[in-house]
Amino acid sequence: MTTVDQPVRAPAIAMTTRRIGIAGIIFGLAAFWIALPPLTVRSVVWPILVALAALAAGIWAVREGERRIGYGAIFSAIFGVALGYFATQTSLGHLNIVIVWSAILAAMLRYATPLTFAAIGGLFSERSGVVNIGLEGMMLMGAFFSVWGDVQFGSWEVGILAAMLAGGLLALVHAFFAIQLRIDQIVGGTAINFLALGITGYLFIQIYGEQGTPGSIAEIPDVRLHLDKIPPHALGHFLDGAIGQLNLMIWLSFLVVVLASIVMFRTPIGLRIRSVGEHPRAADTVGISVYAVRYGAVVLSGMLAALGGAYLTLGFVHSFNEGMTAGRGFIALAALIFGKWRPFGAFGAALLFGFSSAIADRLALAWGTSWQTLFQALPYLLTLIAVAGVIGRSIPPAAVGRPYKKQ
Amino acid sequence: MTEAPTPAPPPLPEAGTDAAPVNFVERYGLLQRSGGVATALITASLAFLIGGLVVLATGHNPLSAYREIFNGTGLNWLFPWVNGTDRTFAAMNLQQTLLKATPLMLTGLAVAFAFRCGMFNIGGQGQYTVGTIVGVWVGSSWAGIPGPAHIVLAIVLASLAGAFFAGVAGLLKATVGAHEVISTIMLNWVAFYVGSYAFGLGGPLQNSTNVSVPISNDIATNAHLYVFWGDPILQGLHIGFFIAIGALVAYWVVLNRTTLGYEVRAVGFNAEAARYGGINVARSYVTAMAISGLFAGLAGAIDILGWQFRVGQLDVQASNIGFTGIAVALLGRNTAVGVFFSALLFGGLINGTSGRHLSADVFPPQLAGNLTLIIQGLIILFIGADVLVLYLWQRAKRLRAGKTPGAVEVGT
Numbered sequence: 001m002t003t004v005d006q007p008v009r010a011p012a013i014a015m016t017t018r019r020i021g022i023a024g025i026i027f028g029l030a031a032f033w034i035a036l037p038p039l040t041v042r043s044v045v046w047p048i049l050v051a052l053a054a055l056a057a058g059i060w061a062v063r064e065g066e067r068r069i070g071y072g073a074i075f076s077a078i079f080g081v082a083l084g085y086f087a088t089q090t091s092l093g094h095l096n097i098v099i100v101w102s103a104i105l106a107a108m109l110r111y112a113t114p115l116t117f118a119a120i121g122g123l124f125s126e127r128s129g130v131v132n133i134g135l136e137g138m139m140l141m142g143a144f145f146s147v148w149g150d151v152q153f154g155s156w157e158v159g160i161l162a163a164m165l166a167g168g169l170l171a172l173v174h175a176f177f178a179i180q181l182r183i184d185q186i187v188g189g190t191a192i193n194f195l196a197l198g199i200t201g202y203l204f205i206q207i208y209g210e211q212g213t214p215g216s217i218a219e220i221p222d223v224r225l226h227l228d229k230i231p232p233h234a235l236g237h238f239l240d241g242a243i244g245q246l247n248l249m250i251w252l253s254f255l256v257v258v259l260a261s262i263v264m265f266r267t268p269i270g271l272r273i274r275s276v277g278e279h280p281r282a283a284d285t286v287g288i289s290v291y292a293v294r295y296g297a298v299v300l301s302g303m304l305a306a307l308g309g310a311y312l313t314l315g316f317v318h319s320f321n322e323g324m325t326a327g328r329g330f331i332a333l334a335a336l337i338f339g340k341w342r343p344f345g346a347f348g349a350a351l352l353f354g355f356s357s358a359i360a361d362r363l364a365l366a367w368g369t370s371w372q373t374l375f376q377a378l379p380y381l382l383t384l385i386a387v388a389g390v391i392g393r394s395i396p397p398a399a400v401g402r403p404y405k406k407q
Numbered sequence: 408m409t410e411a412p413t414p415a416p417p418p419l420p421e422a423g424t425d426a427a428p429v430n431f432v433e434r435y436g437l438l439q440r441s442g443g444v445a446t447a448l449i450t451a452s453l454a455f456l457i458g459g460l461v462v463l464a465t466g467h468n469p470l471s472a473y474r475e476i477f478n479g480t481g482l483n484w485l486f487p488w489v490n491g492t493d494r495t496f497a498a499m500n501l502q503q504t505l506l507k508a509t510p511l512m513l514t515g516l517a518v519a520f521a522f523r524c525g526m527f528n529i530g531g532q533g534q535y536t537v538g539t540i541v542g543v544w545v546g547s548s549w550a551g552i553p554g555p556a557h558i559v560l561a562i563v564l565a566s567l568a569g570a571f572f573a574g575v576a577g578l579l580k581a582t583v584g585a586h587e588v589i590s591t592i593m594l595n596w597v598a599f600y601v602g603s604y605a606f607g608l609g610g611p612l613q614n615s616t617n618v619s620v621p622i623s624n625d626i627a628t629n630a631h632l633y634v635f636w637g638d639p640i641l642q643g644l645h646i647g648f649f650i651a652i653g654a655l656v657a658y659w660v661v662l663n664r665t666t667l668g669y670e671v672r673a674v675g676f677n678a679e680a681a682r683y684g685g686i687n688v689a690r691s692y693v694t695a696m697a698i699s700g701l702f703a704g705l706a707g708a709i710d711i712l713g714w715q716f717r718v719g720q721l722d723v724q725a726s727n728i729g730f731t732g733i734a735v736a737l738l739g740r741n742t743a744v745g746v747f748f749s750a751l752l753f754g755g756l757i758n759g760t761s762g763r764h765l766s767a768d769v770f771p772p773q774l775a776g777n778l779t780l781i782i783q784g785l786i787i788l789f790i791g792a793d794v795l796v797l798y799l800w801q802r803a804k805r806l807r808a809g810k811t812p813g814a815v816e817v818g819t
Contacts, residue, residue: 131588133529133588133592173788177788177791177792181791181792183788183791183792184527184791186527186529186588187527187733187737187787187788187790187791188788188791190529190730190733190787191784191785191786191787191788192784192788193784194730194734194780194781194783194784194787195780195781195784195785195788196784197777197780197784198777198778198779198780198781198782198783198784199777199781201773201776201777201780202461202465202774202777202778202781205771205773205774205777206465206774322777327596327599330592330596331596333589333592334589334592334593337589368608368609369607369608369609370604370607370608370609370610373600373603373604373607373610374600374601374604376600377596377597377599377600377601377604380593380594380596380597380600381593381597383589383593384579384590384593384594384597387579387583387585387586387589387590387593388579388583388585388590396586
C-alpha cells in the first residue's frame, strides 16, 4: 500500500481535500440511491443534480492533488447517474421487488461469510510468504467433513471440529510440499484443489451414494435478536430484517476479522508472520524459525478456509454436494488481493462480493436467472481491474511464493 | 514463479559417506536432463499406487478396478491376442481415448508454452471455454459458406479468441506487473459465467428451437471435422487429432528453431539476464501468453467441430479440460513428446473411468471419476517434488542401514 506523502501542503488542507473527494464518491452513489426505494424519485433530474455535485467535488479534488480519490469521485458520479437513469426508467414494481434493503443486507452477510473465513485464512498464509490457491480445496474439505462429523456424532460442534481438522490436514500437505520440499507453491495449490475435489467426491459417493447427505443434520443455530422493538418503527423493522436473524457463524466471522487484525498488527506473532513473509532471511537471522511460522500460518489458513466450508454446509444450505464450493475459494483469494492483504480490506471486499451476489439473486426475482448468471462474473472483473492497478495498486508481501532455504 | 518449474536436485546432505546415493543422484540427474522420463514414471506410478490404496481402503479391489479402467481406455487394442468383438470394442474405446487426448494435448501445450516463458498459465480452462463459445457461434452461424472455409474460419476465430483472452493476462503482466496466476484465475471465472450466461436460458447463444433447454444451436453439418477412424455416428476419431499432433510439432519448432522461441526460453530461464541481453521481456510475456491461449482456444474449436457439435451450460460448468492441461504439461515436463504421452495417459484415465465403459459391478464410475481427480492431484503434487523421491530413497536406505530415519532433513 503506497502512502500519500504531501511534503508541501499543510496536513489540515490535505485532509479537507480528501474529505471533499470522499464526499464526492458518496454523492455519486447517492445519485443512484435516491432513484431506488424507499425514496424512488422518478425524474432523472435529481440523479443528474446530485451527480453534478459529485463531479464537481471530484474535479476539485483532482486539481488539488488528491488524484486517486478525485478520479474515484468522478467515476462514481458517472456510474451513479447512469444507474440512476436506468432505475428511473425501470418500472416501480420491479424496483420494489429487487430493492429490499434489509433482505439485501442479510443476503450480503450470508454470501460474504464463507469468503471472509477463507480470505482471512489466505491472509495468514500469504502474509507468511506461502501462496495459497488451495483455499478452494480446503474449503471443500471443510464443507464435506463438517457434514460427515455432524452426521456421525449428531452435533454441529463436532462437525465444525471435523472440518477444521480436515482443512488443517490438507493445508499441512500443502505446507509440507511448499515449505519442506520447496515445490512451486502454485503447482502445489493446484494439486490441493484437485485432491480435495477427488477426496470429497469419492467419499461422498462412497458414504452417501445416490441419496446424498441425510436431511436430518444438526444445523448451526441462528442468533435471534429482537431488534424490531427499537424505537422508530421503520429503523427497528429494517435492523431486524437485516441482522435480526443471522447464523452464529456470521457473527463469528466478524470476530475472526477483528482478531486477525489484532494478531497480525498488534502482537509479536503477527510481526513474526509478516517478517517471514517480507524478508525471511532477515527473520531467520534474528532467530525466528521461518519454517515453523510458515507451517503454523498455512495450517491456520486451512482451518479458517474449512470453517467457511462448514458454514456453507451446516449453516447455509444444510447439505453437501460434489464441488459445491463452486469457486468461492477463488473469490476469497480475489477478496484478499482486492483488500490488499489486510484483514479489514479483505473483509470489505468479501462484503462487496457478497453484496453483488445478493443483488444478483434479487435481479433474478424480477428479470429471470439469465442476468443473474452474468452478474456473478462481476467480482472477478473487479479484481482484475484491481490487480491492473486502476483502483490503487495491490502489492503482495515481498517474499510470497518464494521457497526459503535455510543456510 | 520466474524460475523454471523443475528445480535442480539440491546437493544431498551427508552424501559423501556412501557411494550409492551419489550414483543414484547422478543417474537421476542424467535422466532428468534427458527429458525426465524417470521422474514422470516414478510419480505416475506413485500416484496410481496411492490411488489403489484408497480403492482398497474403501472396500473395493484395486487390481480389478484398474484392469477394468485399462480395458476401458482401449489400449488393449494394441495387444495382438485381443480378437473378435473384444477387438472391435477395444478399437472403439481407443478412438474415444484419443478423442479425449486431443484437446488435452493442446491445453497441455497452452500451459507448457507459458511455462517456458517463466509464467504459469492457469487460465487454460477459460481460454478453452472462450474457444468453444466462438467455435460454436461461428460453426452454427453462416450456414451458407462451403465446409472447409467454415471450418478454417471457426478454428481461426476460436484460436484468436483464446489468444486474446490469454493475451490480456500477458499484457497486464507486461505493463503493470499483475501476476499472471491471479489474472488468469479471474479470467477463468469470467469465461465460466459468460459461457453459462450465453448458453443459459434466455442467453444470446441459446438454441432457437427449444427454449427450455440451456444448450447452443448445433453447428452446420458441413462444418464437422472428417472422421478418419471409426463410425462418425458413434463418435469416431476425427482429423482434429492430426491438428493436435501438428500443434505439438509447431510447439517444438517455434521453441527450438525460431528467434521468438529463443527469446521466450531466455526470458523463462532468467528474465533479468534476458533484458540485459537486449530481449524485449514485456513483448515476450504478451506473445507467450497469446500463443498459449491460441493452443487452448484451438482445443475448444476442435472439440466443437470434431465431436460435440454444440455446447450446453452444463458443458461449460463441468469441463475440466483446461485444468487437466496443467497436469499434462507438468507430467510431460513441458516438452512436445512428454505432453503427447501424458495427454494420452490422462485421456485414457478420463475415458476409462467414464460411466460408458466402466461397469458398476466392478467399480462404480462415479467413484472412478473422483479417483481420477485424486490421481491427477497426486501427480501434480509429486511432479514438482523431485526432492521427495530423493527423500524417500534416502529414508529407505537409512532404514536398511538401521539408522534413525528422522535424521534426514532434506529441507536444510
